[in-house]
Amino acid sequence: QKEVEQNSGPLSVPEGAIASLNCTYSDRGSQSFFWYRQYSGKSPELIMFIYSNGDKEDGRFTAQLNKASQYVSLLIRDSQPSDSATYLCAVGRSSASKIIFGSGTRLSIRP
Amino acid sequence: DTEVTQTPKHLVMGMTNKKSLKCEQHMGHRAMYWYKQKAKKPPELMFVYSYEKLSINESVPSRFSPECPNSSLLNLHLHALQPEDSALYLCASSQDGTVTDTQYFGPGTRLTVL
Numbered sequence: 001q002k003e004v005e006q007n008s009g010p011l012s013v014p015e016g017a018i019a020s021l022n023c024t025y026s027d028r029g030s031q032s033f034f035w036y037r038q039y040s041g042k043s044p045e046l047i048m049f050i051y052s053n054g055d056k057e058d059g060r061f062t063a064q065l066n067k068a069s070q071y072v073s074l075l076i077r078d079s080q081p082s083d084s085a086t087y088l089c090a091v092g093r094s095s096a097s098k099i100i101f102g103s104g105t106r107l108s109i110r111p
Numbered sequence: 112d113t114e115v116t117q118t119p120k121h122l123v124m125g126m127t128n129k130k131s132l133k134c135e136q137h138m139g140h141r142a143m144y145w146y147k148q149k150a151k152k153p154p155e156l157m158f159v160y161s162y163e164k165l166s167i168n169e170s171v172p173s174r175f176s177p178e179c180p181n182s183s184l185l186n187l188h189l190h191a192l193q194p195e196d197s198a199l200y201l202c203a204s205s206q207d208g209t210v211t212d213t214q215y216f217g218p219g220t221r222l223t224v225l
Contacts, residue, residue, distance in 0.1 A: 032211040043201055043216040044154065051211060088153055092210030098167060099210060101153035 001026050004091050006102035013109055019076040021105050023089030026070070032092035033065055033072045034099065037085045044088055048074065079109045114138075115217035117202050123223045126192060132220045134185040134202030140215075142208030143185040145177060146201040148219075154201055160185060161208035192224045 005024045013019040021035075032051050036044035050056045050063040050072065062075040072091075076083055089102040115136045124130050134143065142161045146154035159167035160179040174196075176188040185202055199219045205212035 034213065036216075043199075043219045046213055046215065049213055094210055097208075097210065098156055098159065099214065103153050 002102075003027060003100045004089055004102035006087075006089050006105045008103060009106040010108050011105055013079050013107065015079060015081060015109055015111050017079055019079045019083065019107055019109070021074040021076075021087050021089075021107065023072045023074075023091075023102055024070055025072070025091045025100075027091070027093050027095070028067075028070065029095055030067075030070075030091045030093045032099070033063070034090040034092070035061075035063060035074045036088040036090060037083075038088060038104070039085045047087070076107075081109045081111055083107060084109045115202055115204055115215055117200075117217040117220050119220060120218065121221045121223075123225065124189065124192065125225050126194075128192075129188070129190045131189065132187040132200055132202075132222075134187075134204075134217055135183055136204040136215075136217075137183060138204060138215070139182075140204040140206055141182055142205045142212065143179065144203040144205075144214060145175075145185070145187050146203065146216075148199045148201055158187075159208060166208065189222075192222075194224050197222055197224045 034049045035047040038044045048063045056063045060077045064073045086104040088104045090099045092099040145157040148154045157171045158177040178186040201219045202217040203214040205214045
């Protein structure tokens, strides 16, 4: 079992709809959860971080964390073609002193 | 300002060359990271410096040698690389290296080893 798992996609969503990206993790001691967006050939760019159970909203983005289910998700409302990218989930656990990246989900917003 | 800069943007080198990658941040962060990323794969951690001391070495081959001259600068010295070392090399920084810190990435150096 991978430490951080994401569906590789591609996930195709029509413009204006809600895109839902999911991530599961294996270590119950994980403390911090990050979503990065990466355009092809570019470096990862932080979208959101979340530490506590529940929802955290920032503009069109909402991160959701459920520690009991070991699940974190990212919702993108009113999806735009510019949201087409690979979204990396990253999980931090103190025992490893580092964050672990999932393999990423490729999102495609179709006009 | 959440900017991390990296030079050069692109580097082509032969297997016998010696070259260095450079990274700089002026956010007052005390932790800096080197990652390697191959196409369609996630970033893979190589080294972590925390307060200018090497705190994590992910069993990286000795042909990669990191250096942290001060809290704002991070170098990666390259020697006798192999073609399979061709990748995007990413530098990142964070406040103090704890796992709740947000890591900010530089634009990367695209390395090609011939």
